[in-house]
Amino acid sequence: MIRFQQLALRRGAKLLFSGAQLQIGPGEHVGLVGENGSGKSSLFALFRGELLPDSGDLDLPASWRVAHVAQHIPSSDRAATEFVIDGDRGLRALEAELAHAEAAHDGERAGHLHAQLADHDAYTAKSRAESLLLGLGFRPEQLTQPVDSFSGGWRMRLALAQTLMAPSDLLLLDEPTNHLDLDAIVWLEDWLRRYPGTLIVISHDRDFLDAVAQTILHLDGTTVKRYGGNYSTFERERALQASVQQAAYARQQDEIEHLQSFITRFKAKASKARQAQSRVKALERMELIAPAHAAAPLHFSFLEPPGSPSPMLVVEDLCCGYGDRAVVEHVNLVLVPGQRIGLLGANGQGKTTLIRTLVGELPALGGELRQGKGLRIGYFAQHEVDRLRAQDTPLEHLLRVAKTMNPGVREQELRDFLGRFDFPGPMATAPIAPLSGGEKARLALATIVYTRPNLLLLDEPTNHLDLETRHALTMALAQFEGTLVVVSHDRHLLRSTTDEFRLVADGQVTEYEGDLDDYRAWLLERTAERRSAPQVAGTESAGNRKSQRKEEAAERQRLAALRKPIEREITKLEKRLETLSAEKTGLDALLASEAIYAPERKAELADAMRRQTELQREIEQVETDWLDRQDALQWVR
Secondary structure, rough: EEEEEEEEEOOOOOOOEEEEEEOOOOEEEEEEEEEEOOOOHHHHHHHOOOOOOEEEEEEEEOOOOOOEEEOOOOOOOOHHHHHHOOHHHHHHHHHHHHHHHHHHHOOOHHHHHHHHHHHHOOOHHHHHHHHHHHOOOHHHOOOOEEHHHOOOOHHHHHHHHHHOOOOEEEEEEEEOOOOOHHHHHHHHHHHHHHHOEEEEEOOOOOHHHHHHOOEEEEEOOOEEEOOOOOHHHHHHHHHHHHHHHHHHHHHHHHHHHHHHHHHHHOOOOOOOOOHHHHHHHHHHHHOOOOOOOOOOOOOOOOOOOOOOOOEEEEEEEEEEEEEOOEEEEEEEEOOOOOOOEEEEEEOOOOOHHHHHHHHHOOOOOOOEEOOOOOOOHHHHHHHHHHHHHOOHHHHHHHHHHHHHHOOOOHHHHHHHHOOOOOOOHHHHHOOOOOOOOHHHHHHHHHHHHHHOEEEEEOOOOOOOHHHHHHHHHHHHHOOOOOOEEEEOOHHHHHHHHEEEEEEEEEEEEEEOOOOOHHHHHHHHHHHHHHHHHOOOOOOOOOHHHHHHHHHHHHHHHHHHHHHHHHHHHHHHHHHHHHHHHHHHHHHHHHHHHHHHHHEEEEEHHHHHHHHHHHHHHHHHHHHHHHHHHHHHHHHOO
C-alpha cells in the first residue's frame, strides 16, 4: 500500500502540491495527469527516492521493488536480448555467483544456485526477453544485434523492454508511448493490463490511459485529486464536479450579497443593530467556496483554403525510397477534395518515406506524381520541432513564412495570430531555445495554419503535445475543410479526423477496410503468431511465411469489408429503436393519465392512440430487421 500523508513538495520557490492525503492499493493501475510543470515527474522522483518531501510522508513498503525506465542508455556492445535480460538484476547476480562457485569447484554451492535459478525462472529468461523485444517491434534478426547499432528511438524501446523484464512490485512509466508506433502501443497495453503489480503511468495518450488505468490521479493547482475509473471517466467526473462547485459558488455569492445588503441598510438603525450584527458574524463564520477554476483551453482552427484543385494529387506506380533502395513500390493514389486518410503500419514499413515523397522532400525512385494547379500543402514532419531555429523567436519563424505570402504583412497581425496559439506578448519575441517540445510543436502548427493549406500531410503531429493541445489539434483537424493524410499513433485523433485507412506493409500500400478496433485485433493476433513461431532457421521458408501472411491479411480485409456495412446498419437500427421507444414511453405515460380522457381532449386522445399503434408496429419491424442483421453478421465472423 502506498500512502500520501499530508504530503507537500516544492521545486525551488514553486509549490507543486501540499496536503496530499490518499492511498494506492497493491496491484492498482494508476494514470497520473496534470498540466506540464504541475509536478508529475517530481512525484516520480519521490517514488524513486531521488527527492524528499518538504513536509508530510510518502509511505512505500520497504520490500517493494521499484522499476522505471532509464532516460540514458550508455554505449554497449551487448546483444539486444542480453541487454534486456540485464534488467533482471537478481538473475544476473545468481548467474555471477554460479560462475564463481563453478570456478571454485564448489559443487554443493553450485547445486543450491541451480535450484535458486530454477525458482527464478532463469531458464525461460531468454524467451521472455525475446517476446518483449518482438512485442515492441524488433525483428527476429535484430535480437542479436549490439545495443550501439540502434538509433535513439529504438534504444528507448530497449530501455523499456529492460524495465518490463525486471521483477517489480511498483512500475513507473513516464510517457512510455512516445517512441512507439501504434503496433507497439497496442502490444504494450495488452502487457500492462496483465501486469500484477502496482502501475503508475504518465501519458498524454487518452486511449492508452483508458486501456491501462483503473484510477486517475490529477495534479490540479497545488492539490492531488483521486478519481475512480479510466481517463474518460475522469473527464466526465471532473466536468460534473466543476459545474457543481460553480453552482455552489454562485449560490453562496448570492447569499453573501443578500447579507451584506442587510448589514449596509440596517447597521445604523438601533432597532435592527442586533440583527445586523448577527449577519456580520454569519459572514465571518462562512467557509468561502472558491469559483471553479479551469485553465483557458487552447483553441484554434485551420483557415479556410482559397480553393482546391480536383484531383489534388495523382500518384501512379510510385516507387519511394532512399538512394537505390526501394521501401514502398507500385503506389497508386488519387487525392480529391475532402478525403481524410489515415496511414497504418509498423515503424520502418515506409509511412514516413511515402509522406516525404508526396511532399517532394524525397525524390521519387520511379512512377509519376502530379499535383493539381493551386495545390497548397501543409506539411508537419515527424521531427518538425528539430527543424526550428533555436535562437530565433516565434515571431521571426512566422515572419519568414508570412513574407513569402504577403510581403507587406504587419507585425501586429502576426503577434495577434501567435496569441491564438498561446504565444502572448514577450513570449512571441523571446528565443525558442528554452521552450518545451510541446511549445515548439505548437509553433510549428501555427506556421502551418497560417499558410492556409488545402492538403495537410501530417507525420506524427501529436509528438510532444500534452492532452489539452492534442484535443485542440483534434478539434481543428475535424473541422478542417481540405484534404488530410495523417500518420499518427494517437487513436483518438485518427478516429475523430479520418474516415478511411491505407495499410503500409510489406512494401505495398493497400486499402484497409476495417476500423481501428479491427486493426488492433489483427495486431495482437499477429504479435501472438510471431511470439509462438519457431525461431529455428529452415523450418519454413521466408517466402512461404510472407505469402501466408498476405493471404491471411487479405481474408481478414475481405471479412471486414463484408462486416462493415452490416455493422453500420445495426448501429442505425439501434439508434432508431431508441428514438421510437422513447416516444412510445412518453405516449404510454400520457395514456395512463386521467387528464387525457377529458371530453375536451377527445381529438388529442384519438391521435395519441393512433400513434401508439403505429409506434408498436414500427418497433416490431425494427426489432425484426435488427435480428436479421445480427444473423447476417454471424455468417461473416
